[in-house]
Amino acid sequence: MTVDWRKYREKIIGLGENSFQKSYYPDLQEKITELEMARLYLATLINSTSDSILILDLNGKLLFLNDQARLLIKASDKDEKEYNVYDILSDSENTGDISSAFNGVLNNIPRTIEWKIKPLEGDMIIPVQVSLSKTAWYGETAIIAILRDFTERKHYEEELIAAREMAEENDRLKSLFLANLSHEIRTPMNAILGFTEILRSQDISHEEREGYFDIVKTSGEHLLSIINDIIEISRIEAGQAVMHASVTNLNHLLEDVYNSLRITIPKEKSLDIRLLRHDHPPVESIITDEVKLKQILVNLLNNAIKFTDTGHITFGYELIGDNTLKFTVTDTGAGIDSKYQKIIFERFRQADSDLTIKKGGSGLGLAISKAYVELLGGSIAVASAPGKGSVFTFTITFQKPMKQYISQTKESDTNVVKGENEVILIAEDDFYNYLYIEKLVGPNNYNLIRACNGKEAVDYCNKNKNIKLVLMDIKMPVMNGYEALMKIREINSDLPVVAQTAYALPEDLTRIKQEGFDGYLLKPIRKNELFDIIRKYVNTDNGNE
Amino acid sequence: MxxxxxxxxxxxxxxxxxxxxxxxxxxxxxxxxxxxxxxxxxxxxxxxxxxxxxxxxxxxxxxxxxxxxxxxxxxxxxxxxxxxxxxxxxxxxxxxxxxxxxxxxxxxxxxxxxxxxxxxxxxxxxxxxxxxxxxxxxxxxxxxxxxxxxxxxxxxxxxxxxxxxxxxxxxxxxxxxxxxxxxxLTTMDSFLTACTGIDALSHAFEAYVSNASSNFTDLFALEAIRLINDNLYDTITTPDDLEARGKIMLASLYAGLAFSNASLGCVHSLAHSLGGYLDLPHGECNAILLPHVIGYNFYAAPDEYTNIASTLGIETNGKSQTEIKESLTQYMFDFTHRMGITSTLTSKGITSEIIPTLASKALGDPCNATNPRTPSQKDFEIILSEAL
Incomplete structure (x- = not known):
């Protein structure tokens, strides 16, 4: 032995290296360190989870809570060991259910149930999903309860239930709507088909014939408006309804509405309609979506006419604020019960479903109006009481044009223009549609050529240099209108080509413009619009105007 | 004191x-x-x-x-x-x-x-x-x-x-x-009682003079010395006296607590060497060596040895260190003899030829680390020679 023990003195008396450690065993010390780290990691994990973890003894006494659980039951400065699980459960929980759940768990049947937690402080009730399992805590059998705050999910669940109920309601309403719609379509259709049949017979007077024609025309227009409504509500529902802003002369617009609706009041009603004019209009031109604004007013006024038998309807506007207009439509009609006032703006709703049958209408007018008002940056409201009439008000926000807008609106001249045998090419695959144009235009001294598709139209343009105007249908067999236009432009870039189409959606019209058509006519074609086009492109320099 | x-x-x-x-x-x-x-x-x-x-x-x-x-x-x-x-x-x-x-x-x-x-x-x-x-x-x-x-x-x-x-x-x-x-303890024979008692006493001695002694080990060490000094003889003469046995047992415990924490010294390093080489009883070796190690260590821890001497009832007032050293070594020599341990190293079969071997083995013992004086091969050889 040559060890010099003197250098071990400090170790012998327990003051050497490692003497400050809890153990004299280096291995053990490492293990203790590892265990301590593991304990820390575990504690971090247990306390980092968003779930609350509770350990309960078999009587429900709280033995352990993780941080989340302490937060949940608001036990921050309390000793959880003084509490029982029943102390943190809502009074609505059935203790029998809980002890039977515990028994199940103790028989090794883990359970997932719902509890309502009532924290130790406050009156809040927190719905939680609870997973119960058997465990051991310091050598004793215990129950581990993992609680997941259900508030959010409960909220979603409630939303889902509400959404389902709404969907079911919508479904019911749609069925009702379809029933109404069917009725609505059948009514004018019945008139059209019925009177068309009557018109065939020879033994009716000229006046009767004119009257029946009026009925057929009115019914057709009514049908068209219903179809337009359906298309529009579909677009609104699909989120495709967008604002097309343009400079609008507000006072002209109101006058137009007034003039066009005044004449629609049925003769049997003692009802007049008044436009509240301003002596000095506060605004002249505004930038808004003219079509939609007009539609809102027309819808409200149509409703007023429909539901008012005697008295009067007034409408007008006022300026509130720099860029907000408030429109009012007042009637002395049936009025609307307060319980219906909210739902009348919902799709497919009317105050009284039975009334729809009596009064007609798709039940979409107000829904469309509301959607339009919102698109125009405003809101719509109604004040009404049964028997007291109704006041519909809506606001829109607008911008003022940069410079004074000079009205370019031409008064439509319904006077028919006479031609001098100018050649007009009608590209139209549908014979009746062609016949309609021929009947309107032919007798007025124009020379019409019909092309049954785009290719024929192009051929005609190639062969006949006298063609002054092309009325081009868009959807045609062999070659569509767009393609035909392109070919024609190659032949003669100056030849006016006007689209005539049943595609009435704004994006269709945008495309028509983009493709280079000189203008468009929407089907069903109105006589005055047709002659406006002819005047513009054919009779430009003769003296017929 | x-x-x-x-x-x-x-x-x-x-x-x-x-x-x-x-x-x-x-x-x-x-x-x-x-x-x-x-x-x-x-x-x-x-x-x-x-x-x-x-x-x-x-x-x-x-x-x-x-x-x-x-x-x-x-x-x-x-x-x-x-x-x-x-x-x-x-x-x-x-x-x-x-x-x-x-x-x-x-x-x-x-x-x-x-x-x-x-x-x-x-x-x-x-x-x-x-x-x-x-x-x-x-x-x-x-x-x-x-x-x-x-x-x-x-x-x-x-x-x-x-x-x-x-x-x-x-x-x-x-x-x-x-x-x-x-x-x-009542079933121990008198020789074993004497040997183990001297072992306990040497534990107390060495812990007290140890360079790693502390306030608490001192307390236990001196009390152990006092108890053994006063009662060891009684347990040898009246082995069934449970009270006397209790006192010595307590003394052994105190001495144990003292040396376990303060460690030991050259008595034990030499005794371990002797015990290992010749398989001699540990207590007997301690008894033979203790007076000689006191002589060797005394001047490295004179105050401690003086306190021990006082505890043993030796008159130390007005005495020179040398006088106290002489008195203490003589007292311990007499004490071991009184307890019935009269052997010397020679009587245990040690000859001067093996002293260098024993000394070198003792030199490697950890008990040396806390001895008040750092021993050398030569030191150990001298101590052993004196104990022959």
Whole structure:
């Protein structure tokens, strides 16, 4: 032995290296360190989870809570060991259910149930999903309860239930709507088909014939408006309804509405309609979506006419604020019960479903109006009481044009223009549609050529240099209108080509413009619009105007 | 005596211990408390013959604690015995050590515990803090009033191949519980009583003069010296006097607590060398060497030795250091003789030829680390020569 023990003195008396450690065993010390780290990691994990973890003894006494659980039951400065699980459960929980759940768990049947937690402080009730399992805590059998705050999910669940109920309601309403719609379509259709049949017979007077024609025309227009409504509500529902802003002369617009609706009041009603004019209009031109604004007013006024038998309807506007207009439509009609006032703006709703049958209408007018008002940056409201009439008000926000807008609106001249045998090419695959144009235009001294598709139209343009105007249908067999236009432009870039189409959606019209058509006519074609086009492109320099 | 407080950092480690008549009866309860399923009862053939031993064993049976006895332990326990004991422990799937015996038995049990869990040859653990894994729980019932291995961090194992006693020092071999019962001492013969008593006295001496002594070890050391000085003779002359036995048992405990924490000195390094080389009784070696080491150390710790002298009742007032040294060495010489230990190294068969060997083996003993004077080969040779 040559060890010099003197250098071990400090170790012998327990003051050497490692003497400050809890153990004299280096291995053990490492293990203790590892265990301590593991304990820390575990504690971090247990306390980092968003779930609350509770350990309960078999009587429900709280033995352990993780941080989340302490937060949940608001036990921050309390000793959880003084509490029982029943102390943190809502009074609505059935203790029998809980002890039977515990028994199940103790028989090794883990359970997932719902509890309502009532924290130790406050009156809040927190719905939680609870997973119960058997465990051991310091050598004793215990129950581990993992609680997941259900508030959010409960909220979603409630939303889902509400959404389902709404969907079911919508479904019911749609069925009702379809029933109404069917009725609505059948009514004018019945008139059209019925009177068309009557018109065939020879033994009716000229006046009767004119009257029946009026009925057929009115019914057709009514049908068209219903179809337009359906298309529009579909677009609104699909989120495709967008604002097309343009400079609008507000006072002209109101006058137009007034003039066009005044004449629609049925003769049997003692009802007049008044436009509240301003002596000095506060605004002249505004930038808004003219079509939609007009539609809102027309819808409200149509409703007023429909539901008012005697008295009067007034409408007008006022300026509130720099860029907000408030429109009012007042009637002395049936009025609307307060319980219906909210739902009348919902799709497919009317105050009284039975009334729809009596009064007609798709039940979409107000829904469309509301959607339009919102698109125009405003809101719509109604004040009404049964028997007291109704006041519909809506606001829109607008911008003022940069410079004074000079009205370019031409008064439509319904006077028919006479031609001098100018050649007009009608590209139209549908014979009746062609016949309609021929009947309107032919007798007025124009020379019409019909092309049954785009290719024929192009051929005609190639062969006949006298063609002054092309009325081009868009959807045609062999070659569509767009393609035909392109070919024609190659032949003669100056030849006016006007689209005539049943595609009435704004994006269709945008495309028509983009493709280079000189203008468009929407089907069903109105006589005055047709002659406006002819005047513009054919009779430009003769003296017929 | 001027009181002084030592402000140098010191630590004190002691096991849980129960002192008193009947402490031995708690063995089974403590075995159970410490998780004993199968107890390895380490003892020696002489202890096994005592009536109180069978009481302890019977109590284990009564409490339903299984046990197996390992008794192949000789005085100055050998490395081979430790390895056998460890094999016994593991073969019987034991999980707790109950040592009933003197220093040899308890040191052997410590060795068995070390090997049982650390699974290596006992010689690998020689030195300080060489044990990496904790021992199985260990309950000790000391049956001699000298070694105090039941409270100490020392285990002395005879490394037969090199004929020296290796010291294993580690806080991890401090037993878990010591049941210190003076009753078991009543069956010791007078020579063993004398040897172990002198062993305890030399523990107290060496702890008190140790350069690692502390306020608490001093307290225990001086009280141990006083108790042994006053009562050892009585226990030899009236072996059945339980009160006298109790006092010596207490003295041994105090001395044990003192040396376990302050460590020892050259008496023990030389005694380990002698015991290992010639297999001499440890207490007897201490008794022979103590006066000679006092002479060698005195001037390195004159105040401490003076305090000891006063405690022993030697007149120190107005005496020179040399006078006190002479008085003290003479007192100790007379004391050991009075206790019946009259041998010298020569009478134990030591010759001057083997002194250099013994001295060199003693030089490698860890007890030298805390001796007040750092010994050299030459120093040891002189001390041994004087003790011939």
């Amino acid at each position: 001027k009181e002084k407080v030592k402000l140098e950092l010191r630590k004190f480690v002691a096991p849980e211990y129960i002192f008193g008549d009947g402490a031995r009866a708690l063995a089974s309860d403590y075995c159970r408390k410490l998780g004993g399923i199968k107890v390895c009862l380490v003892t020696d053939p002489i202890v096994m013959k005592q009536s109180w031993f069978s009481e302890i064993a019977d109590d284990l049976n009564l409490k339903g604690i299984e046990y197996t006895v390992f008794s192949s332990v000789t005085p100055n326990p050998r490395d081979k015995e430790v390895m056998e004991g460890a094999a016994h422990f593991n073969n019987h799937a034991c999980n707790l050590l109950l040592a009933v015996g003197g220093g040899s038995v308890i040191d052997c049990a410590k060795g068995i515990g070390i090997v049982a869990t650390n699974r290596d040859d006992i010689t690998r653990f020689e030195g300080v803090d060489m044990i990496r894994r904790p021992l199985p729980p260990m309950v000790c019932i000391p049956t001699t009033s000298g070694s105090s291995a039941d409270v100490s961090q020392f285990a002395i194992i005879n490394k037969i191949s090199e004929r020296y006693k290796m010291a294993i020092i580690s806080k991890s071999i401090v037993p878990d519980i010591a049941l210190i019962d003076p009753y078991v």
